[in-house]
Amino acid sequence: MDGRPSGGFLGVDVFFVISGFLITSLLLREVDRDGRVSLTGFYRRRIKRLMPAAIIVLLVTVAASWTLLGSGQARSVSADALASVFFVSNWRFAAKGADYWDDLGTRSPLQHFWSLGVEEQFYLLWPLIVVGLCVLAARRPRRLRQAVIAIVILLSAGSIAWGALQTSFDSGFAYFSTLTRAWELAAGALLAATAGPLTRIPSSWRTPLLWAGITVLALALARTDPVTMPVPGAIVAVLATCAIIASGTGGQPQNVWPLTNRVTTYVGDISYSLYLWHLPVAIFLPVVFPVQGAIGKVAAIVISVAFASVSFHLVENPARRAAWFTRRFVSARGAVPVTSVVGLALALTLTLGISPQAGTAASAAPRSDADVRAMLQEALDADTYPALSPKLGDVATLGVPDEDRAGCSATVVSDPNSCYFPSSGADRTALVIGDSTAIVALPMIRAALGTGWNLRGLTMAACYQTDITRWYDDAAHEESCEKHQDDVLGAVAEADADAIFVSDLYAGVEHITPAADPMSTGAFMWATKTGELAEALVATGADVVFLQSPPRRSEGDTAASCATAGVIPDDCVHLVDGVYRQVTEGERVAAENAGAQYVTVEEWFCLDGRCPIFVGTIPTMRDELHITKQYASLLAPLLRARLSFLDDTEE
Secondary structure, three states: OOOOOOOHHHHHHHHHHHHHHHHHHHHHHHHHHHOOOOHHHHHHHHHHHHHHHHHHHHHHHHHHHHHHOOHHHHHHHHHHHHHHHOOOHHHHHHHOOOOOOOOHHHOOOOOOHHHHHHHHHHHHHHHHHHHHHHHHOOOOHHHHHHHHHHHHHHHHHHHHHHHHHHHHHOHHHHHHOOOOOHHHHHHHHHHHHOHHHHOOOOHHHHHHHHHHHHHHHHHHHHHOOHHHOOOOOOHHHHHHHHHHHHHHOOOOOOOOHHHHOHHHHHHHHOHHHHHHHHHHHHHHHHHHOOOOHHHHHHHHHHHHHHHHHHHHHHHHHHHHHOOOOOOOOOOOOOHHHHHHHHHHHHHHHHOOOOOOOOOOOOOOOOOOHHHHHHHHHHHHHOOOOOOOOOOOOOHHHHOOOHHHHHHHOEOOOOOOOOOEEOOOOOOEEEEEEEOHHHHHHHHHHHHHHOOOEEEEEEEEOOOOOOOOOEOOOOHHHHHHHHHHHHHHHHHHHHHOOOEEEEEOOHHHHHHEOOOOOOOOHHHHHHHHHHHHHHHHHHOOOOEEEEEOOOOOOOOOOOHHHHOOOOOOHHHHOEEOOHHHHHHHHHHHHHHHHOOOEEEOOHHHHOEOOEEOOEEOOEEOEOOOOOEOHHHHHHHHHHHHHHOOOOOOOOO
């Protein structure tokens, strides 16, 4: 929960080995005793052991998601819960590209159920394999054990080979896959099948073997690289766990204080419930009580242990021991309706608002800058959030402009239909160039121009048309961006456009290389390159408009992450920084000196340097940098009023 030890994720691998050992031991012992395996009895015991506490956690987590998170996130969590009920959550997380190493803020509160999915798939299939082997072995225990050993060796070899291959080319999918984890369960099963020879380990060897296993496991927890998971990363931890189990198989219990003291044994008793509760608590606690640092981590641990203890004593144990939870209540057939009822409840939850709506409230479009100032003041004075449209939990997806999905995030300049929006009967053409701040301005520009214009975006995310000498994330990004810049200038020269709009993120000044002070040299360099670009565009004869980019929020400080339970609107107001004013003022002077028009937008987002996260009932930004398509559309009449080249009578 606090990231220490660094290899704490190996706890799941240890658990798989133990699970494979215990389940196989139970099955083989039943064959030794009864000559057969009762599948009904086995599945009934697994349901009693696992399902009651898991269902409680699933229902509580889904309810908390709908209460504390946006509807988009809550729907996703509900789908995660539904997959968990039917034991396939690991495949869901693998298929949607979930990253186990993501920060808690971006992780599903049910992501840890992936390991239960792997385990439950093992519970479903392994007994059937053992029953089949039992039939083939004519119910002879020795032959059965030999068959089990042979099959687990084959399964282990195939799983390790596939795990190594998939980890090398798709480690994210490999992490969640049952196929890449089967060998860990098989390792435990192999120990159970070879229990006879293990009982003959000399007593004098057992304690050294135990401590060797503990030491190696501790080293694995401290040193394993996540990039190598699950193969070969988990191999050392799995072998160490096997050594620990082998040291105690058939021998006298060893009084090893780290493993046998009362605290450790109690934590072991509640470990299943603790595992179920730890991630929902870790994710929801900062939403309810925004406590950071060591205090937050300690609070999460204490609350998780408290929830686990209550769950163990009031849910797990009573369900395991309840007389009513017997063959008559849960049979191989009875398990289906029980699971189906829970699944139906979660499915109904999932379908709530299945088509994401932007909300019921609507903001009246401001007719003037004075209207916007009044709306900003109202937002800054607000003590509570209005019914926002879209909800903050959905704004990251619902706030993306349709143009972004139409290819404008990386326009293919050589394709005249790429990011092209014709208007029937229009005889004038506007071009929009720049980075993602130009892309998100497209809805506003299109609406401001009206139906008399064809519009084409020559845009590329993370690629400024302002041609500063800058650093790039990698060589591929550098090559694609510089080619795009050249292609855009060529297209502009040939287009005979009537109007050209330009918008680049002012924070590009921080990408200048070698690094330059954004308050002085950097701002000057940005202004110089802006002036050169403006002169080149004005020379085409088009009306040129530079559109100021909005002031950004701090990195990671999105409206959705800020506006959590207990947070008032004023807590999420951000301030205009000095770099913004310095860079955009130089940009304005350079553009206007070259004969271009410069449209400022700060006053549409901020009042006296303070910027709320909503205006009226509309969130202004979908993340730290980008305006929502809803707010962009709302501002269209104001932009139209600013465009000096438009005739007031134009539609």
